[in-house]
Amino acid sequence: MDGLQQKQIGIAADRRAKEISTLIQKQSGIPVVYSIQGKQxxxxxxxxxxxxxxxxxxxxxxxxxxxxxxxxxxxxxxxxxxxxxxxxxxxxxxxxxxxxxxxxxxxxxxxxxxxxxxxxxxxxxxxxxxxxxxxxxxxxxxxxxxxxxxxxxxxxxxxxxxxxxxxxxxxxEPPTPSIVNGLREAIIEKSLDAVVFTSKTQVINLFADNDRNSEITAACNEKVLAVAVGKVTAQELKNNGIKRVVEPDNQKMGAMIVALNNYYNTVS
CATH class of the missing domain: 3.40.50.10090 (Rossmann fold)
Known part of the structure; x- marks a missing residue:
């Protein structure tokens, strides 16, 4: 069953964004890329x-x-x-x-x-x-x-x-401000169903020097599901007040999308 059917999934990653997009599309989801990692x-x-x-x-x-x-x-x-x-x-x-x-x-x-x-x-x-x-x-x-x-x-x-x-x-290097602000707005407006994060750096960039952090946290706890590739990234999300975080047992990209799909299949 495709738990991601027609769901808008934000992608905060950079190098692996294309690969993650393909995994989401295979589960009938709609990937939306906001690369906020910053250039290495x-x-x-x-x-x-x-x-x-x-x-x-x-x-x-x-x-x-x-x-x-x-x-x-x-x-x-x-x-x-x-x-x-x-x-x-x-x-x-x-x-x-x-x-x-x-x-x-x-x-x-x-x-x-x-x-x-x-x-x-x-x-x-x-x-x-x-x-x-x-x-x-x-x-x-x-x-x-x-x-x-x-x-x-x-x-x-x-x-x-x-x-x-x-x-x-x-x-x-710092990420492009317009892309970071775009993801912030998409979360606050709840136009995304979920956002996947593949590093702690992406979470830090999302919440960096922003006076709307409380709105981002509230949106994630109410509707926009936060998804982390592993424990370090998940902990950074939790450090910013996000209580609902999906993470896989196996810290891999594919396992992360499977965990996200399974989450929606369970709650639907």
């Missing part, structure tokens, strides 16, 4: 400096928070001809990671994490590192992050007692 900006010079710091200095841990970040560092290392040294250094360190894409990247290089966030969140990863500190004391961390919560993560690790080097191999 690779920081090649910074990545090069970060890799040299990693190779030249002493570290006990490497904390990898995103698959994109790990792959960006690898690509930069390859471009400057030190990729084998980069992977060798990681093999010598304890690795703490979160996210399925980061885990997949490690497997490509036969790397094993010492700590893997069970629920994919930074909160769980930080708790595991706090437990590790309680057992083994101060250590030095190479932290790969990006411009979302990077300062917060560094500060929290330093508060625990770690010495932290922050690596930011990529960042996100």
């Amino acid at each position: 900006q690779l920081n090649e010079e910074i990545s090069s400096q970060d890799i040299k710091h990693l190779l030249e200095e002493e570290f006990d841990w490497a904390v990898l928070t995103t698959g994109i970040g790990a792959r960006t560092l690898e690509n930069t290392a390859t471009a400057i001809g030190i990729d084998k040294h980069f992977i060798k250094k990681l093999r010598q360190l304890h690795l703490a990671i979160r996210g399925s894409k980061t885990s997949a990247w490690l497997k490509e290089h036969s790397l094993e994490p010492t700590i893997l966030s069970e629920d994919g969140t930074m909160d769980r990863l930080l708790q595991d590192l706090r437990d590790e500190f309680d057992k083994n004391g101060p250590k030095r961390i190479f932290l790969q992050a990006y411009n979302q919560d990077d300062a917060k993560l560094k500060n929290e690790l330093e508060t625990i007692g770690y010495s932290v080097y922050l690596s930011k191999p990529y960042s996100f």
